[in-house]
Amino acid sequence: MTTRRKFLATGALGGAAAALAAPAIAQGAPLRWRMQTYAGAALGEHVAKPAIDSFNKIANGQMEIELYYADQLVPTSELFRAMQSGTIDAVQSDDDSMQSPTEVTVFGGYFPLTLRYSLDVPVLFNQYGLKQIWEEEYAKVGVQHISAGSWDPCNFATREPINSLADLNGKRIYTFPTAGRFLAQFGVVPVQIPYEDVQVALQTGEIDGVAWSGITEDYTVGWADVTSYYLTNPISGAWIGHFFANQDRWNEVPEHLKELMRVCFEQSHYYRQWWYWGGEADLRVNGPKLQLTTIPAQEWAQVEAAAEVFWDEIAAESEIKAKVVEIFKNYNATMLKAGAPYRY
Secondary structure, rough: OOHHHHHHHOOOHHHHHHHHHHHHHHOOOOOOEEEEOOOOOOHHHHHHHHHHHHHHHHHHHOOOOOOOOOOOOOOHHHHHHHHOOOOEEEEOOOOOOOOOOOOOOOHHHHHHHHHHHOOOOHHHHHHOOHHHHHHHHHHOEEEEEEEEEEEOOEEEEEEEOOOOHHHEEEEEEOOOOHHHHHHHHHOEEEEEEHHHHHHHHHHHHHOOOEEEEEEHHHHHHHHOOOOOEOOOOOOOOOOOEEEEEEEHHHOOOHHHHHHHHHHHHHHHHHHHHHHHHHHHHHHHHHHHEEEEEEOHHHHHHHHHHHHHHHHHHHHOOOOOHHHHHHHHHHHHHHHHHHOOOOOO
């Protein structure tokens, strides 16, 4: 009898029994999600599609994520509400451009002059406490914060050269809400239009430039074809972007697929770090389309000083914002004291 029981547990019949006991999701229709990224199709090939392709392949029919690009299902500014309501299941975006109603929204995208390098982002989230803050703030509004990572720096690409702060005055610039709020004090006129309309707006002169990305994105999406100059002074050293999901839909996903999603999204953060890091340097040196300009360091120091005033203004708005700003300040002070290669 003991031998027979052992055979049933480990032999052919045992294997069949194990298959019958497998989760229903492995045998029935797969879970299907719709995810929309902030990125247009050309950029999405790098910043979103590889992660989704990997997840779908490894999920092996148990779950499938359908990827949509900027504005395909809903405008970027409505991404949060669409995800919160369940119209779409997941989003890849920063907090700022999708206008999420949280205390941390202002820090998403490019918070002025807080970050120097792309590695600053994962350190701040995983070692300085931002991950917990974001998770808690999004839980309050029915959204699962899955993962945070860094993208490219933010620089101006313009139709006319920018060699001084005075050259920014009156320039109509496509940029993020928070960056626009900060840059307005230097005469910049912030403009919000659909992502896919930016290239035509540059061609027609509706806008004078973009402060939305680094030089890699300018070349990838075609903005370098309709601008002539690239300002090397960065508004921020890295974009903070995230993967989010509707909380109810996230709760429906088995634990092993949640973990697979996290792993694939973390891998996508790593991909973007080296893709952007190498691309930014290569295109500055070898890119044939954009002429580099620089505002002198003594003059740019005015922008850096204004950023610190801006941080304090933001910190005064709420306890959570004050907490995040304090983390930024402590982090940057540590990096400065550490010296090269952390800060020069």
